[in-house]
Amino acid sequence: MPARKPTINDVAARAGVSKSLVSLAIRGSDRVSDESRTAILRAAEELGYRPNAAARSLADRRSHTIGVLLHDLHNPIFAQVLDGVQEVVREHGYRTMLVTGDETSDREAAEIAALLEFQVEGIILISHDLDPERALRVARECPVVTVLRGDISGAGIASVCSADTEGATLATKHLLSLGHTRIAHISGGVSEVARAREVGYRQTMAESGLAGQEIVLPGDFTEAGGRRAALRVWEEHPDVTALFVANDLSALGALAATQGSGRSVPQDVSIIGYDGMSLAALGSLTLTTMVQPLEEMGRQAAGQLFAKIDSPRRRAQHVRIPSVLHPRGTTAPPPTSAERQ
């Protein structure tokens, strides 16, 4: 007794009808008589029949699947975006195929290639590390929308991201308005998002009469990177009173390192992050940060994608969503010189 999986033909034979009718019944067509339908569904149930998705998408030439690349599963903000994406994708009767590109750009390219081989009908990149050329090649094969990375402009790639420069400006101004002047920035590296946030910081410092006093330490958007960069700040610039960190995950690292160096937050040092990572709102010190509406961004991205799928000639849109300052427990006025003693 071979344990071969039952096919549509087995169901047809058992129900005493043709495979075509089984196909219709399984998919819930209304042009099947009640009698046949019952017989077919019972036969399918008894045999433990399960449609073969590969055969189906081959015959159908549609996979009903959207590919989603998550840049890094360890940063929980991507999960928040994904929630929004999934919601819309399901509404449209599609399913998602998830893939992670942890770390390397080559790995991401390979995972995207896999998605394309699966004939996904669209791809959402929840952040990514692809060079524009590769991304554009992908976009020629199927609709692509990026979230949280909007740098590949001009081409057929839509994007939904935050107004990073403006957000960084607000963050810096928040620190300035509290009275800080010795403000350092821990950057996120050289990606477009990181650059935009850095620019917001630099511009605001310059416009506030602090030109030449910018301090930028390279980071990489990870907690460990934030920790390292903060340690360097306290070594090289011990008189800094405020840190604007490029993202929340790094800010948590910087927070730990700062407290580890004997400074207390926010009495001695203020720290502000960027992202709106829900876990950072938690804990003893809730991180002051620039909050992005992550789920909503996911929903919009998926919406864009389906719009593109429905009318392929449509122009790619680039949506920028403002981030909102959420002052929480890690920012306060700087210590007075008396206190600093």
Add this chain to the structure above:
Amino acid sequence: MPARKPTINDVAARAGVSKSLVSLAIRGSDRVSDESRTAILRAAEELGYRPNAAARSLADRRSHTIGVLLHDLHNPIFAQVLDGVQEVVREHGYRTMLVTGDETSDREAAEIAALLEFQVEGIILISHDLDPERALRVARECPVVTVLRGDISGAGIASVCSADTEGATLATKHLLSLGHTRIAHISGGVSEVARAREVGYRQTMAESGLAGQEIVLPGDFTEAGGRRAALRVWEEHPDVTALFVANDLSALGALAATQGSGRSVPQDVSIIGYDGMSLAALGSLTLTTMVQPLEEMGRQAAGQLFAKIDSPRRRAQHVRIPSVLHPRGTTAPPPTSAERQ
């Protein structure tokens, strides 16, 4: 000019060979002459050919894919397990198909059904919420391994999980050894894992002469749940000096609520969690917790799965891995009665 995707036949025509030879060349067979290979690969490149995974897995009757269900993307510990899983899956030349079952058991069942329709060759459940009956039905269709949930025993479902009762015992003993006696437990609900951790707590209390003094508040493994439960503790049992929380995510919630109630940690209240979530090691107060080797557990689970795939008659193994106490910043001796005043 229809934008139909090029197939193996198009490549064959362009390279002037048969489709069979293209098939061989694409898959890197060594029985293709260098001359043919070069011509074929060039033709493929020029046409932008991409093998169709659906057709491939249909013809091959193998998908080379392992399905992975992530119970909840928001708890970062699952990402840590996934890292281990991916590592081994890739070593075996397979790919993973990720799926999340956020919240409901029905959704999980639906996602698993989708995996089976894709003909995945095995399934790894990184935690799950299935009732045993459903899980067993799945296991009859393809090899299944569960991680962080080992309750479906007896059947063909292998598991890799932590020794929860023993770990909970160690956690409770840690608090006892610091001098605490008024110790409350915030549970994780009624799942097997939650039960096992609760049992460890109850047994240890009883064995330490504190029978009848157990305090258990229901939680649900989420941060919000931990927060709510902690609030109830401080309302109903203000003289408690230590909390053993069923998992780290909830412990972070409980920590926030505790500090919000005006108590300081660990001076007034000690808190210990369970899991080894890397983010909880971060921040101002690093959470004392029972650490599980999450990546290693992922690797072992994938290893078990491939063992089962290679020899289907093999008995399902149930691996229990001990958790290790990591005393960090949230536990300390209880305040003396003088201090409490």
Add this chain to the structure above:
DNA sequence: CGTCCATGTTGGAGCGTTCCAACATTCTTC
């Protein structure tokens, strides 16, 4: 009472691959 229509139902072609048996061609070996 023949015609038309609506309602169910069917077999065959096709989706893009892989596998297999069979076939050329060239290289060894005695």
Add this chain to the structure above:
DNA sequence: GAAGAATGTTGGAACGCTCCAACATGGACG
């Protein structure tokens, strides 16, 4: 120099499904 082995190459049959044109059947209608 014939037999056999090694090396490349090929067309056709699957894989399990969906689509389509065509076909029964049984009323409704003039």
